[in-house]
Amino acid sequence: MQKFKSLRFLLLVALLAIAISPVAAQDDEATVTVAPDDPITIVVATDLTGPIAEFGLDIAQAVEVAVAEINDAGGIDGHQIELITEDDRCSGDEATTVANRVVSNPQVVAVVGHICSGATTAASDVYEEARIPMMSPSATAAGVTERGLDVVNRVAFRDDVQGVVDANYMYKVLGLTKIAVMHDNDTYGLGLAEVVRDTFTELGGEVVAFEGISVDDQDYRSVLTPLVTESPEAIYFGGYVQQAVLLVPQMQDVGLGDVIFFSDDGVYGEAFIEGAADAAEGAYASFAETPETDPERLENFDSTYEEMFGVAPEDLGPFHYHAYDSAKMILAAIEAVAEPQDDGSLVIDREALVAAVRGTADYDGLTGTLTCDDKGDCGAGYIAINTVEDGAWVAVEVPEDLVAPEAMATEAAQ
Template identity: 30%
Template sequence: MKRTWLGLLAAVATTLVAVGPGQAQIKLGLGGPITGGSAVFGSQMKNGAEQAVEDINAAGGILGQKVQLFLGDDVSRPEQGVSVANKFAGDGVKFVVGHFNSGVSIPASDVYQENGILQITPASTNPVLTERKLTNVFRTCGRDDQQGAVGGKYIAQNFKGKKVAVIHDKTPYGKGLADEIKKNMNSAGVTEVLYEGVNVGEKDFSALVSKLRQQGIDLVVWGGLYPEGGLLVRQMRDQGVNAVLLGGDGIASAEFGAVGGPGVEGTLMTYGPDPTKRPNAAAIVKKLIDKKINPESYTLYTYAAVQILQQAMEATKTTDPKKVAEYMHSGKPFDTVIGTISYDAKGDRTDSDYVMYIWKKAADGKLIFEEMQSAP
């Protein structure tokens, strides 16, 4: 088994969800930001994976074997993601759901490929992940070039002639998404007047907000996650900048409203159709809600990833990751809580379902995001 020195030397906190003794077990890893700045999303992934494993084991497991879940905390850091990947390999894990950040999934995928581990991410959208001709990588989400096309088209239709700024967090996800939106709006005749990057973890955006105010910006394209995006909106409003913010799935969390405050109302966002509203997700949604778990964002995308692995193993009657991956690449459909999914030769979904959302205040005063039926 191949393992990098970084993985051998790093200490990774891994939690094991045990099954009964003496049983044959399928080892499944869940890699994500269980702690750190993106822990909200890591918690969603953990909830989805644990519920899926619980349901599978309660029904008898897969091919007569119970599923054993390992949790690896990558803290949203690439080097820690590689350490988690190596720890999984050392533990004999052969299937991994993860990671969340594209900047973590990409380097971790090399370790998984070297060790014959199948990886399926519910959240990493950077196209590079599946463009490197690896045979073991899949995702239940879409790609940044897909949501970038939806965002760019919306800008061209609704903000032509307006002043647009493009801001990103310099990560593979954030910059990747911002650049895809920029490319699409540029090709449709909209050129940004400001393009800048900020640092993950940055708290003070006063200098940037001053630039936005001085240039009379009407729309801010945000490529990044909710912590910085929420602070940016809050500080824009504090300084009297009323520009609309347009972000991607990285702000698809109630925490965006908590960080950004009332000023996030009117924020635009690209994201997939709300999976909690699908009839085939109703039973799982109820189970989670009964446990006081909010099934938002990547909870069901993660549950779907485990469902796909289960269905592929049962169809091939094997737990060999290589044979399972070959079946998944074949274009066969998988029925999941987020809809029917099939894969192309790269490991990408054969469909694209990104839509536009708008953040608004609900009747109870909470800030929520709602799919747009038409332009606001």
């Protein structure tokens, strides 16, 4: 009996040791060691099968261009870059699943992404705990960088800037005084719609309706029809292209064909024009201005992208330059902190990498000169307004006093 108790005790100790060991190992994972002939692993997390899959594919492919450049030049300290692509479907739940899968791989050192604001917010909590820095090319919701997480960074502009510019353009340039505002009830669309509503009202305009829609629906006529009697001069939509291509023709169906459709960077792309067809004509959407960097660099990127993937980047989505810069900034930070060892291996300290990404300053990117502030906002440039003319997006002139980010952000905060 005594021998049985002893064996049971030893078995209990062994089981406890197994249970405790993952926690102890997690505490020891302050560094990543890349073996002599192994690659450095990063992830791009984007939408490949969800509501903005074309935008997401554009981002993933732009990151591949950045990685290929580094690898063709010999990698980092002789180590190639391995890129793992993850599909989060622009969903918070899917993004959490993806993030947990990413952090379960002890060799992953950084993430480019996520693409949508809700997905980025959900995933970032997982990365914060694992100390894996991320750089989003496209998550524009103001709250993404307002939660005090030091792993969260973005090249994308902020919606509290975009929304203020959009409202000012409608009121001051288009001369509109009465609009309806719609949104997709998501972190991105709702947050942007609220900024537009509040700013337009503060300017002296009237918002006759503020309506949310379900992204699972295909018919929005029941929401649009009551707006006919309100006689809005424009409908502003905060959301993504999948809903926009349904809303625009359905506006015509219910008698709102002469009402301006105005939207955001989630709609600005060829997919909207293709999906809405003739109904897209005259619509507006905001996005970052065309970069004023070296035109030759932009042309080289475009030609390399098209050579690699057989499609021009602008045919898929608008965030390819932002995605390229996001990847190159992360890779530059990895190179800055990676410590080569005598045996040819490479040691990357996670905390040093988190600090190096956040500490990016005066980076010469395709989208401008990029410097991350203490919240992780690293973007450059102003907001541009575009309209569909003859089946193509055309940038319109925006008064200078409407597009300065500092002035707009200050106004939005007041």
